[in-house]
Amino acid sequence: MNNKNQIIINGNKLSFERGETILNVARRNNIEIPTLCELKGASPTGACRICVVEVKGAKALITACSTSAENGMDVMTESPDVISSRKETLNLLLASGNHNCAISGVKDWTQFQLNVCKDEGNNEELCPSWGECKLQDLCFRYQAIGGQYEQKRTKYPAELANPFIIRDFSRCILCGRCVQACNEIQVNEAINFGYRGADTKIVAAGDRPLKDSDCVFCGECIQVCPVGALVEKDARYTARSWKTEKVKTTCTYCGVGCQIFLHIRNNKIIKVTGDAESPPNYGSLCVKGRFGFDFVNSSERLTSPLIRKDGELKEATWSEALNFTAKNFAKIKDNYGGDSIGVLTSARITNEENYIANKFTRAVLNTNNIDHCARL
Amino acid sequence: MTNTIADIEKADVILVTGSNTTENHPVISSFIKRAVKFKNKKLIVIDPRKIKLVEFADIWIRPALGADVAWINGLMHVIIKEDLYDKRFVEERTVGFEQLKEITAKFTPEYAEKITEIPADKIIEAARLYAGAKAGSILYCMGITQHITGTDNVKSLANLAMLCGNLGIEGGGVNPLRGQNNVQGACDMGGLPDVYSGYQKVILPEMRQKMETAWKVPILPDKPGLKATEMIPNAHTGELKALYVIGENPLVSDPDLNHAKKCMEHLDFLVVQDIFLTETAKLADVVLPSKCFAEKDGTFSNTERRIQRVRKAVEAPGHARDDWKIISEIALRMGYSMHYEDSEKIMEEIAFVTPSYGGITYQKLEKEGGIYWPCPNTEHPGTPILHVGTFPIGKGVFNAIDYIEPAEKTDEEYPMYLTTGRIIYHYHTGTMTMKSEGLNERAPECFVEITNNDAEKYKLIEGGKVNVTSRRGEIDAVVKISDKAVSGTVFIPFHFANAAANMLTNAALDPISKIPEFKVCAVKLSLVEAN
Numbered sequence: 082m083n084n085k086n087q088i089i090i091n092g093n094k095l096s097f098e099r100g101e102t103i104l105n106v107a108r109r110n111n112i113e114i115p116t117l118c119e120l121k122g123a124s125p126t127g128a129c130r131i132c133v134v135e136v137k138g139a140k141a142l143i144t145a146c147s148t149s150a151e152n153g154m155d156v157m158t159e160s161p162d163v164i165s166s167r168k169e170t171l172n173l174l175l176a177s178g179n180h181n182c183a184i185s186g187v188k189d190w191t192q193f194q195l196n197v198c199k200d201e202g203n204n205e206e207l208c209p210s211w212g213e214c215k216l217q218d219l220c221f222r223y224q225a226i227g228g229q230y231e232q233k234r235t236k237y238p239a240e241l242a243n244p245f246i247i248r249d250f251s252r253c254i255l256c257g258r259c260v261q262a263c264n265e266i267q268v269n270e271a272i273n274f275g276y277r278g279a280d281t282k283i284v285a286a287g288d289r290p291l292k293d294s295d296c297v298f299c300g301e302c303i304q305v306c307p308v309g310a311l312v313e314k315d316a317r318y319t320a321r322s323w324k325t326e327k328v329k330t331t332c333t334y335c336g337v338g339c340q341i342f343l344h345i346r347n348n349k350i351i352k353v354t355g356d357a358e359s360p361p362n363y364g365s366l367c368v369k370g371r372f373g374f375d376f377v378n379s380s381e382r383l384t385s386p387l388i389r390k391d392g393e394l395k396e397a398t399w400s401e402a403l404n405f406t407a408k409n410f411a412k413i414k415d416n417y418g419g420d421s422i423g424v425l426t427s428a429r430i431t432n433e434e435n436y437i438a439n440k441f442t443r444a445v446l447n448t449n450n451i452d453h454c455a456r457l
Numbered sequence: 458m459t460n461t462i463a464d465i466e467k468a469d470v471i472l473v474t475g476s477n478t479t480e481n482h483p484v485i486s487s488f489i490k491r492a493v494k495f496k497n498k499k500l501i502v503i504d505p506r507k508i509k510l511v512e513f514a515d516i517w518i519r520p521a522l523g524a525d526v527a528w529i530n531g532l533m534h535v536i537i538k539e540d541l542y543d544k545r546f547v548e549e550r551t552v553g554f555e556q557l558k559e560i561t562a563k564f565t566p567e568y569a570e571k572i573t574e575i576p577a578d579k580i581i582e583a584a585r586l587y588a589g590a591k592a593g594s595i596l597y598c599m600g601i602t603q604h605i606t607g608t609d610n611v612k613s614l615a616n617l618a619m620l621c622g623n624l625g626i627e628g629g630g631v632n633p634l635r636g637q638n639n640v641q642g643a644c645d646m647g648g649l650p651d652v653y654s655g656y657q658k659v660i661l662p663e664m665r666q667k668m669e670t671a672w673k674v675p676i677l678p679d680k681p682g683l684k685a686t687e688m689i690p691n692a693h694t695g696e697l698k699a700l701y702v703i704g705e706n707p708l709v710s711d712p713d714l715n716h717a718k719k720c721m722e723h724l725d726f727l728v729v730q731d732i733f734l735t736e737t738a739k740l741a742d743v744v745l746p747s748k749c750f751a752e753k754d755g756t757f758s759n760t761e762r763r764i765q766r767v768r769k770a771v772e773a774p775g776h777a778r779d780d781w782k783i784i785s786e787i788a789l790r791m792g793y794s795m796h797y798e799d800s801e802k803i804m805e806e807i808a809f810v811t812p813s814y815g816g817i818t819y820q821k822l823e824k825e826g827g828i829y830w831p832c833p834n835t836e837h838p839g840t841p842i843l844h845v846g847t848f849p850i851g852k853g854v855f856n857a858i859d860y861i862e863p864a865e866k867t868d869e870e871y872p873m874y875l876t877t878g879r880i881i882y883h884y885h886t887g888t889m890t891m892k893s894e895g896l897n898e899r900a901p902e903c904f905v906e907i908t909n910n911d912a913e914k915y916k917l918i919e920g921g922k923v924n925v926t927s928r929r930g931e932i933d934a935v936v937k938i939s940d941k942a943v944s945g946t947v948f949i950p951f952h953f954a955n956a957a958a959n960m961l962t963n964a965a966l967d968p969i970s971k972i973p974e975f976k977v978c979a980v981k982l983s984l985v986e987a988n
Contacts, residue, residue, distance in 0.1 A: 244895030267483075268490035268513075297881055298899070299483060314895075328770035331757045333750035334884050336635030337462065337484045338759025340826075343751055343770040350751060350771060359826055361462040361761060367483035369884055369896070376749070376892035377771065381733055383746035384775020394734075394744060399776060403783075406743050407790030409726045413699045419678065423688040423697050426648040427704030427780075428637035430747075431755025431767055433803035434780040435639070436654055437795065438703060439647030441784045442682075444672045445793045449650050449659050449682030450697075453643045456602070456686060456972035457710040 089155045103145040103156055104132060114158050115167070115222070117215055117254075117307055119146045122363070123261035129254070130170050131219065135160045142166050168223045174216055175227030178235060179251040180308070182208050182217045186226030193232060200239070200251050205318050208252065210309035212322045216254060237282055243292040245314055245372045246303060248283075253310035255281055259302035266305075267365060271296040298368040304354055313372075316352040320344055329356060332370040333429065337361060339370055350374045410446065419447035426453045458761045459843040460594065460630035461829070466492045467628035470590035472583075474503040474614075475525070475600020475976075478510055480881040482598075482634045482760075486510065489596070499590070501583050503528065504600060505876070505943045506906075516583050522874050522946060522977045523604050523863035524573040528580060529613040530860070531569030533620055534561040535584035542588065543622030550848070551619050553855035560857035572860055588621050592628030599636065599878070603975040605864045607967040612856040619853045625844040635760035637885070638750070642758035645814070645830070646807070650682035655811035671810045674793075684971040686711070686964070692720040699726035703780060704747065708736040709886035709954045712964040712973035713929045730783060733888045736954055746777040753779050755800045756822065758830070762840075764817055765827040863977040864965035867945075871927065871979035873911070874946040875961055883952040890952075903956035904937040905982075906948040912938050915982045922985035925949065927978055930960030933985050947980065 086097050090112055097106045102125065107114050118129035127144035134145045137155035142163060145156075157163065174180070179197045187193045198204055208214065220226070237250035255274075260283060263272045271294050275284030285294030303311045313320065325344045332339040340359035344352045353371050357364030376382075386402030387394040397405075413421055424446070426438035435453075442451040465471060465488040478486040486509075492498035493513045502514040511517045520528050536542050537558055547554050566577030573580075587593050595618055601610045615631050623629035635641050647654040657664040665677045683691060689711060691697040700721070711717040721727060721740055729741040732749045752773040758764045781803065785795040797803050801819045808817050813831040821835055822828060829839040844853075867874055882900035883890045890896045905923050917923050917936045924933050925947065934949065934956045942948060951958040963978040 244898045265491070265495065267487050268494055292899075297479075297483065298895075328768050329766075330750070330768045330770060331638070331759075331765045333638050333889075335482055336637055336640055336760035337482055338638065338757060338761075338763060338765055338827075339484055340765065345770050348771050361759065361763065362484050365484050365487055368882060368899075369890060370484075372895055373884070373890050373893050374751075375894070376732075376889040377751050378774075379733075379892040381892065382749075382774045382777070383732060383734060383738075383744065384777060385746060386776070387734075387741075387744035389742045394739075394741070399778070399786075402743055402745060403786045403790055406728055406745070407787050409742075410699060410701075410787070411791050413726060417698050420680075420682070421696065421698040423683060423691075423700045425685055425688070425700065425702045425705045425707065426643055428640035428643045428648075429704040429750075430639065430643075430780045431753065431800065432639065432642040432646050432758060432764070432807065433755045433800040434703075434784070435643045435646035435648045436803060436807050437781040437784050439654060440672060440795065441788050443647075443653070443659075443668070443677055444674045445788045445791050445795075447678055449678050449680065450688065451648060451682060452650050452685040452688065453640070453648045454637070454685060454705050454707075454710055455640050455644060455649075456684075456970060457707075457975075 085152055087152060088150045091156070091158055097150040101150050103134060103148050103150050103154070106150050107145065107158065112158060114145045115219055116146060117219065118256035118258055120258045120261045120266075120305055121357070123265040126257055126261070129256050131167055133163055133166050134158050135163050164223060167219070168225045171216070171220050171223055171225035172227050172229050174254050175220065175225060176230035177233050177254060180208060180216065180227070181206070182211050182214065184217060184220050184226060186228035187232055188228055196234065200234075208309040209312045209317045214309060215307035240290055241314070242290045243298070245298045245368070246291060246300065247312050247314050247317055248291070249310050249312070250282060252308050253283060254308055255283070256307060258305040258307060259283060259311060262301040262305045267299050267301045269295060269297055269299065272302065298372065299366060300368070300371040301365055304364060313352050316344070319346060320352045325351065332366070334369045334373065339366055341366065341370060349378050414446060420450060422446050422448055423450040426451055428453050428455060458630060458632035459624060460628070460632055461761045461763075461841045462488060464628055464630065464842070465489060465594055465596070466496060466498070468492065468498060468590065468592050468594035469628065470499045470501065470587055470593040471596065472501045472503065472587055472593060473510060473596045475602070476596055476598035476634055477504070477506065477508045477878060478596070478598075478634065479508065481636065481879050483881060485634060489513070499586055501586060503583070505946065506948060507941045516579065516586060518575050518579050518583055519943070520573045520575055522876055523606070524860070525601060525604070525610040526606055526613050526858055527564065527569050527572035527860040528575055529610070529617055530561045530564035530858070531566055531573065531575075531580045532584040532587065533557065533617055534564040534569070535566060535581050536588045536620060537561060539585070541585065542620045546622030547620065551853040551855055553857065556857040557616060557620070557855040560859060587617070590621070592626055593618070593621055593623045594628060594630050594632060595623070596632045596634060598634045600976060602633075602970070602972055604977065605965050605967050605974045606861050607972045608969040609858045609861070613858055616855050616858075619855065624853065625842065625846060627842065630842070633760070636879075638759075639757040641760060641762060642756070645758055650684055653810070654807060655813045668810065686966055686971045686973055689717050689720045692724050695723065698724065699728070700724055701728045701730070702737055703730045706735040706737050706886040706888060708740070709957055709959065710951070712959055712962040712975060714957055714959045715930050716964065730780060732777070735886070735888050745783050746775065747780045747783060748773040748777050752777070753800070756804065762829050763827040764814070764822065764830060766819070766822050864974050865963050865978045867979045871981050873980050873982055875925065875927065875958070875978050875980045876946055876948050876976045877951045877958045877962060878948065879952065880950045883950065885952065886954065887952040903932070903934040903950065903953035903958070905934045906937050906939045906942045908942040908944050909938050910944060911942070911947070912936060916984050917982070921987065924983045924985050925961060925980050926983075927961040927963075927980045929963070932956040932958070932960050947982070951975070
């Protein structure tokens, strides 16, 4: 066995490629190291320190996401020191803001909850990302309940001044995933870290609201936010994961064919997310794909066939409308031939439906007069 | 696309032309921006407007509207003259090189500059950069196709790619970015006047026989049908008596709308099947309510030829029905049974009659997520890159193409050019996006993008109103002074029915593809006084 590129993780001897991080080697071998700030496709920062591991002989714990594997390294991913460090990090994060997820051991829960409600301007009992929060998951896992540190309150009010994204700084843990998503994944370069030290805040240029910045509301930042700091405005408290169903499908806008999840509650789409695992988009979406779904449930949708009578379109039954249509097509075909009828099929409907339109035009109307708006 | 979206990041040089990618295909634009920013790839943007992508470009070239053949020939002139072309590819895989050489001989950078207004040295620079790439990817969109020379423009880009051996390789390709979710699929499925599904030609007797047998009909018509842009005028002459419009809104999307409306009013019978009472549906004799994408099962084929599932997530409102069921019901009432249990059964028939979809089943799609056609059988993994090793027709053909002027030039009466397109917050005729308050808040109304100098010339102020008039119609819209704009040209998005840019556009068509010249027409501007 080649001893050159070999590393030991939790007692397992594993080979690695040069330049591979400890985290990648572990993942490849199904050894789970928890992460928070790490973002697929972006450069590792080691900012959150959740992925720390113990390396025999090293003075301090190191971050697995940003440290390259080296030959002979002996790594422990869940040693007592590692666990206690992660717990400490989590406790600090819990104390850093309005993490009212009922796992918190804050001394005066009632007062804490009242403060949160005041910040929010509502009476919601739980953080909007409850059940879908990476911080919450990790706190459960490491039994971090907070309460040891003074509960901090942010000085930055939530930004509500755009139609799509709520930026709730009281829940931001400054992991930087949104900054990376904006700069390294979508490359819209709208947001970054601003101010310093305890004042640090994620800002658009000049600390302007998103609506006045370079932001194009792709919502990638919401999708990667591990906590409840960035949420869809319209789904903030409605998209509770235990009350919604997710259906994977293909976006209906441009030709990219982004793979999306529709989040359904009571027969209504309440939010859309990108499927991070699927090509072509790997989770990325644009403003239309993520936020432009209101049309589905619009009250202006056509719900009944209409037939023109006395110059006006009037509601009709399916049977009336279909008979009327078939009769007229047949009459025109008989009188003037199939070529006197044209069909505009659609770049919006499915392959199966286009095939049926093609078959109907040629086999039933007996014409090749079929086209669609490919040119328009 | 000959190549995949993921392939874009594998190109050494990316040439984007006639595509405002960040607004029209935002997710694809991320692949381009990442390639440039983090993978040290080179970007050439060739577009009259100073679009966002220009900020990422190594070279930005600003051609005159409609001068595409001239700059492409100019590039090829330099590449041939400086001996930068891929001789092996040209020799082994193409025919017609001598004719190409002959036609491009006169397109010296200086000659091309006269037509395109691109400085000669920029043409040389771009030619060297593109030809120097191991793999060069060309991405284009409607800025290339929506001209009377649209077909010529596309063929010229194909010439350029073949000349540099950029077909059939990873990171290469000629890649049209398709603007609608299933425009690829509509073409694949025979939603075109001259072909059945899988581009099987209706003029070929063996194809007709095959379909006659499959569809159990005695005889299928052998003459290619009318293209969309021909159907509408044919309604005016009375040759077309009836039109069945499914999920389209020609009364906003078509050129020269005043005329289009008159044509449609001439029809004896107009059926519109849609999810909303669109501008077109309002003219119909019968309106049939259909389901939208979230309410149905099926597949879409994206711009990279990837066939992907569409899944029902919610119930449709009221009595809305699947489009295929509505069509089948009409067929039945005309004496032809088109009964299918579900969309999966239709796909079985598609696979049976369509060689490039031969291996597509819902089961395979479920397992593999998405499949690139051609996929001739169920064991086939699909084809992410086209033309590897050979072209379907054997050798690739260079087409010697000369430059032709746009159909309408500016003159004393109409001194400005108009070019149209989309913006990020809206989609096509806006029937869907304009139902979102948020999107409307971001982009509430139609605007006229203009340079500061041109605005001053016509005494227009930012946010004020301007009247834009062409030989065909007029609209009023809000002035938007922008450094994206081109001197002497205004840009207007075509989404807004109440100030429809297509009132102004020219219905002059490309002789082959019959695409209208949306990207160039002549207009005049005048200030609309505030009341």
